[in-house]
Amino acid sequence: MTFKPTLKGVTFAVAATLAASAAYAEDDTIKVGVLHSLSGTMAISETTLKDTVLMMVEEQNKRGGLLGKDLEAVVVDPASNWPLFAEKARELLTQEEVDVIFGSWTSVSRKSVLPVLEELNGLMFYPVQYEGEESSKNIFYTGAAPNQQAIPAVDYLMNDLGVERWVLAGTDYVYPRTTNKILEAYLKDHGVAASDIMINYTPFSHSDWQSIVSDIKSFGSQGKKTAVVSTINGDANVPFYKELGNQGISAEDIPVIAFSVGEEELSGFDTSPLVGHLAAWNYFQSVDADANYDFIDMWHAYIGDEDRVTNDPMEATYIGFNMWVQAVEQAGTTDVDAVEKAMIGQTTPNLTGGMAVMNKNHHLSKPVLIGEIQDDGQFEVVWETMGVVPGDAWSDYLPGSKMLLADWAFPLECGNFNVESGACSGQSYE
Amino acid sequence: MTAHPHSLELFRRDRVWPFLMPPEPRVDVSHQVILYVEGLNLSFDGFKALNDLNLYVNDGELRCLIGANGAGKTTLMDVITGKTTPDSGTVHFGQSIDLLHHDEARIAQLGIGRKFQKPTVFEAQTVADNLELALKTNKGILPTLFSQLSSEQEDRIHSVLHTIGLVQQKRLLAGNLSHGQKQWLEIGMLLVSEPRLLLIDEPVAGMTPEETERTAELLTSLAGKHTVIVVEHDMEFVRSIARTVSVLHQGSVLAEGTMDQVQNHPDVIEVYLGEDA
């Protein structure tokens, strides 16, 4: 059939192809959707996670697949475009009919996908540390909540380093805003005066840090031990750290503790001037554990490059994937409702030598580690929590969410249950 | 219908609403002079394009401007039509209208039309559309949006088409016309806009001798009803139409008079034939 390139023909072609592609859902594989940006600004972080999921899928298939079927990864590229995340999620769920999605990095992409997941009853694993204040029936959060990263980090600075003055520096978006809000409340609870807290926000990809670093320098030279808590995002970190190094702010004078800087970010520049600055995560590549060494070997073998690093979101993906596999095996089906029920209470080894537990609020229990940057771009663990810390969906330090509780187990089955009013609001699933 | 007759008036399709009509420009020519140009000075980066230039043109006159390249002919036209603002000097249209206080569009609405050196017709539009755009009519936004050609206007366009000999090409895109035809079309656009004063820059450049002759006839016939200022290099042509000629040199008027007077003017001879003559 031939037609002139008219609007009519084209639109029909669109409709026809799209409709047709839905008809090919095969039943002999279990489909795993991968929703990570492969182009655009977020590609730099997310491409690694796509590779991690593909590696895990390959490994699982080597072990004989799942429920007697092979796993099949379906990769789409939402191109760092937030509305496209929703569209691609819909495509994965309705056209490709995937059984689970591993995806998203930024909060906004998760927020964009969330209504689609709830509408179509999909299942997604979100592997990045985030601001909390959310618990959806259809999402499992395998990254850290603020109480699994920020609060222990501040405890460490306060108790072990004797920090009295605080700079909270972040990129202007929701994660730093929430984290800093929580920290501000937390610090004030611990007797820190408002004049000893400096809060600063910068735009995405900020590249000229001269003034801010110099402000930090003078803020920090008032005689009290000062630390910077950095929630600066992605791109902006390299020029920030370069400026720190050049202006001679050493970790002994003013330590900077970061929540968004991991091995991957450090691999982009020379860390020798930054030795001793800190990061708080639930995993570091340098952790001395056999599970970790195995994982690193597997990663290097898969990616074919000994220089590639591993990082915390990769561990979160690893845990999420293994938990999902266990839950599917336990439920005997990939049906979302059954898997969701089976997920709660799942335990699986993490990469730091302990066990990760999925809690009723869809967040994990994880250990919190604090590492110092080394001159080879790795972190050296200098402190860790005694045991694991359960993730808290709703912060106890925010007035709006103090009274909220997430519990997806019977009988509550609510992501934001208001303890005071007894109401469960904001749910848009059926 | 008992509507007030005046309100009915509002909906007549051949009229725009009165409150949208700009006040009819009245050019006061009680002293017979329609254009006063006095003491114009203009320099670009040190180059004096106009140097204390004075020029008076009578109503209904046909005036030719001649002069070497860079004498300031085109710059003078730019100043009169509002394209360029002089450093000093005044330009008055009739007794009362100070042209320096108006922009190009207003000056055109006042009744000064201009034909450029290079024919600039709208090549992507038809010959008829080109003329329609040039019609003397309300040029405001809403009137233009809702306007329709009235039968008088269509007649007007048709008669101009006839004058410029493009009746056959009425529906042709202007871009497909020959160079001479474009020149004619541009003259037609001038005619259809019924200006009081026409500024015509090199009208016969690139025309065949026949066309040149017709142009000369047309321009002479225009004089009287309209005032015409022609800039031209073709001396034959100037001689054939000119009653009064002004010679521009280095931004000011060197001589003025009939062709013969000008040609025998000592200053002109000196400038054109060299100092040693």
Place this chain on the structure above:
Amino acid sequence: MRLAFVFWFGLLVLWASPVWAEEPSAEVNTLLEQLTEAGLRETQPILERLASSGDEAVVLPLFQTLLDGDLYYRRSDGRLLVETDVDGDDHYVDYFSGEDYGELGRREQSKVRINNSLRGYLSEAIARMQLSHEDPAVRTAAVRSLLDDLDENTVSLLAEARAGESHREVRQALDLALAMYTAEQGENSAARITAIQDLSESLETDVRNLLFQLSEYSDDGGVKAAAAEAMQAIDQKVTFYGYVDQLFFGLSLGSVLLLAAIGLAITFGVMGVINMAHGEMLMLGAYTTYVVQLMMPNMINQSLWVAIPMAFLVAGSVGILIERCVIRFLHGRPLETLLATFGISLILQQTVRTVFSPLNRRVASPDWMSGSWEINPVLSLTYNRLTILIFAVVVFVALLLIMKKTSLGLQVRAVSQNRAMAKAMGIKTDWVDALTFGLGSGIAGIGGVALSQLTNVGPNLGQSYIIDSFMVVVFGGVGNLLGTLVAAFTLGIANKFMEPVTGTVLASILVLVFIILFIQKRPKGLFPQRGRAAE
């Protein structure tokens, strides 16, 4: 980092005894054994005992290696190792015997871990040991690093050093330290007040903090008043230097903008090509730097000198290619060159992403660009910013000379002003076009080398500078190189002086709004081309 190691290693060899020297005494040996087994909290007592063992020849290099994070031990027997670079591979060498154990796997060796407080302890201990170092600069630095922690022991050490010190600067530093001690702990108020008055000349932050403490909490009224007065004097100077600092920041931002925009001032300003791929030329320059460093891993200090001409060639030839293949077909249609070059920019970005991966690449800074030039304790200019500022001006002057003094420049100007006439006069306009575009792109490539020292080297590098570049060129006036210079520095300084008041985001927005309004007022920029030719 290997590079840093080489550097420090070199230093070590220069001033300390060779690393693998005599085997230490039994006491030290036991301590070292404990060191490899200790947890972070137990390390400091061991180090203190090591320091007090008195064996400086062993302890000083050991502490230095530890501080540099190069001290490892073998898991099997606890032998101390140093990580050493051998032909580009990390080898582990026995700390004492110098025996090379080759590359050891993750599970065979471990690092002797230190943390920030240990690092602090180590640098202080090293400083104390270095009070008698032969280099006066090292001695000064040692004294200054002790300022924040002056106890009786240290002070007596310092007083002793003062007695035998002959170098002027070291003496000044020592005097300052002793004055601080007197101001705080002096026997009578008169002595304390005199000391405080001496201190008011100093801009050291430790001094200021001490004075602040005294002015707020001192029991002695006279001391309190003197401290407050001294502090006021210091604060005035600090404010002044603050402005100087801001000005420098502004100039520095301006130089970055200049480097980013200067290539565009040629391609867009002179040729009228709206080159949306300009940012990618910057990116190519930055990646060239990366590749050059990959090819000469042991010569980072020299690599930039190779990278600059290379970047010019790479970006320049890509530019010529673009001109020959695309832009020459689009003469006189500036808006279409915008679309075409935008397409090119996407292709270049994706090419880089495919070849080098979407991850940022690590570009090392040469040593002469790290650190800062400390004019005084509150004013220090970072070397990289300073270098880039000078570099930007040099590039600008060079470009200006090319445009004004060479025949290429003359032809370029001729073609840009009147193509047909230039052609008629025998100028090969095609050739000139290609070279001009190549020149603009090449200059952008050089700008990219500079940017690689400041920011991320990744596929998005170009994108983040393209809008700024256009703003600078348009603000300065298209076709006017000097305008570009003035515009870049004006915007840089304006931005930096607004930032403290409005915050970063608002400052950028205000600058943009200002440019939009400015263009309304002067559509042709700060320095417009005038005359009929410009129409």
Place this chain on the structure above:
Amino acid sequence: MSILRSVLSRQPAGQRVLPFVVILFGVTVLASLGNLLVPESSSLHVSTYTITLLGKYLSYAMLALAVDVVWGYCGILSLGHGAFFALGGYAMGMYLMRQIGDRGVYGHPTLPDFMVFLNWDSLPWYWFGMDQFWFAMIMVALVPGVLAFVFGALAFRSRVSGVYLSIITQALTYALMLAFFRNEMGFGGNNGLTDFKDILGFSLQSDGTRVALFIATAVLLALVYGVSQWILGSRFGKVIEAVRDGEARVRFLGYRTDRYKVWLFVYSAMIAGLAGALYVPQVGIINPGEFAPLNSIEVVVWVAVGGRGTLYGAVLGAILVNYAKTRFTALLPDGWLFALGALFLLVTLFLPKGLAGLYGQVREGLNRHSNTPATAEETTP
């Protein structure tokens, strides 16, 4: 009366509108029926995914149309139309946010979640009235319109044109992007507005609402198409085209071209705003990313690909390029930018009039047997 008559009597324009409307409605009706009436098991079923995708394409088509009106017909290359689109989207988003009411995660009766989270205790003034659909819809057109008016009045009066104009429109959208990223602005910062529940009382998650939105988009696109065709077919349109080809000349004919340009720009901005408002409920989110300069440039490319200076070309270009994007990013994620970049190059080099001009170009080429490159003939900037 005279208006109506003049609308109806403009035959040439009317003739061009009709086939477009017929095709558009045909597709719309078929797709809608395919979604609502055909059972899911059938191969003729049109999935909701397809419906939202088509809806998105049509809103993009409307945006492309808006750009074409100013660029193709008047030569104003706006690299900032994404700003008007996003502003319209935000106005709609604000309405949808207010519709959530107390169903947000914090359960606050009026404040959207992000405000509760920022500890605000009352709505900022510019959020008032946005709970009324009619008011929000006025804002959808008014806000972009006013911005375009202010910007246009400034720029066109001072005769900023060509490249300079393009670049300051880009600066405009960039500045707005930075501004909307700020959390203090009260538009949700980077996250923007999302998690909408319903529109006019209908759940946004039901197929019926989605189909209705899709149909509404199609109807409004047809309407806008018709009105634009009528405007451009009027003498106003002739003036506009004349401005594109020789603005100075038009001024000497007595038209105040700056005013013509301002009003056309305002009209175009309003269409863009409307397109944004239709886009937001269909994709479910609006955030400052829509202001990114890159987006605006992409729109220009759709128009260039389809063929500027023809309205159906713009619509065609938007739909085609976006369809290609959807397919490409699924099949070959790494290749998309290569393809898009190559598309830009090829179209500007070989198809200056876009696909819509392809037919004429081919015919001309056959007739003339000429070897001159197609590009050499183009005269418009």
